[in-house]
Amino acid sequence: MKRIYTGKTKDVYACEDGNYILKFKDDMTGEDGVFDPGSNTVGLQIEGAGKAGLRLTTYFFELLKKNNIPTHYLSANMDEAKMKVVPATSFGDGLEVICRYRAVGSFMRRYGKYASEGQTLDGFVEVTIKDDERGDPPISKEALEMLHIITPSEYDQMVVLTKEISAIVKAELARKDITLYDIKLEFGKNQAGDIILIDEISGGNMRAFKGGQAVSPLELTELIVEKV
Structure with a gap:
């Protein structure tokens, strides 16, 4: 395999069969040793x-498959922390879609004048541009169209998928008395031009609480996925 991309938490390798391998790493986003799914730095x-992230990602991708939600997932190798995926093209250099059920993190940093910490939100969806230098700025549907990053219909499809996926994850966490505060997703287009979920669904890209206490990414995997 040839490594074609080195990311913060995953590396990407090209396979001879035309598919790709995502290698999950033990690096996590945050600052000063404190985990933060919204951070742009390791x-x-x-x-x-890495293995915990892959276990939970595999669990959720298999669940989404049962619910006929399109993703890039093909298979996973837990021992090597690797996930095989189909090729997908990002929108621009990548968009991140956040579904918010509680007012925390960057939402509070931007809208704290009007919102209170932990305030309930009704699955509010926002889109940000993946741009570390500019702090992943939020962007509107109209601006994305004007910049030729995504069409209005593609944007609407992405929002619908975000709400469907987030609701499935939220309900699954609720079965273990875990409250989902927010989740960050990423989408791309497969070779047929269909919009599909890419990247991962793990504790590394969501905020979850149980009994009023934040659940760490590793703890979340142990609470949701049964050990084999």
Whole structure:
């Protein structure tokens, strides 16, 4: 395999069959050793984080498959922390779609004048541009169209998928008395031009609480996925 991309939490390799391998790493986003799914920098490294992320991602992708939600997932190798996926093209250099059920993180940093910490939100969806230098700025549907990053119909499809996927994850967490505060998703287009979920669904890209306490990414995997 040839490594074609080095990311913060995953590396990407090209396979001879035309598909790709995502190698999950133990690096996690955050600052000063504190985990933050909304951070643009690697702030800590926890042994086993990569495999835990893959376990939970596989769990949710298999669940989405049962619900006929299109994703790039093909298979996973837990021992090597690798996931095989189909090729997908990002929108621009990548968009991140956040579904918010509680007012926390960057939402509070921007709208704290009007919102209170932890305030209930009705699955509010916002889109940000993946741009570390500019702090992943939020962007509107109209601006995305004007910049030729995504069409209005593609944007609407992405929002619908975001709400469907987030609702499935939220309901699954609720079965273990875990409250989903927000989740960050990423989409692309497969070779047929269909919009599909890409990247991962793990504790590394969501905020979850149980009994009023934040659940760490590793703890979330242990609570949701049964050990084999």
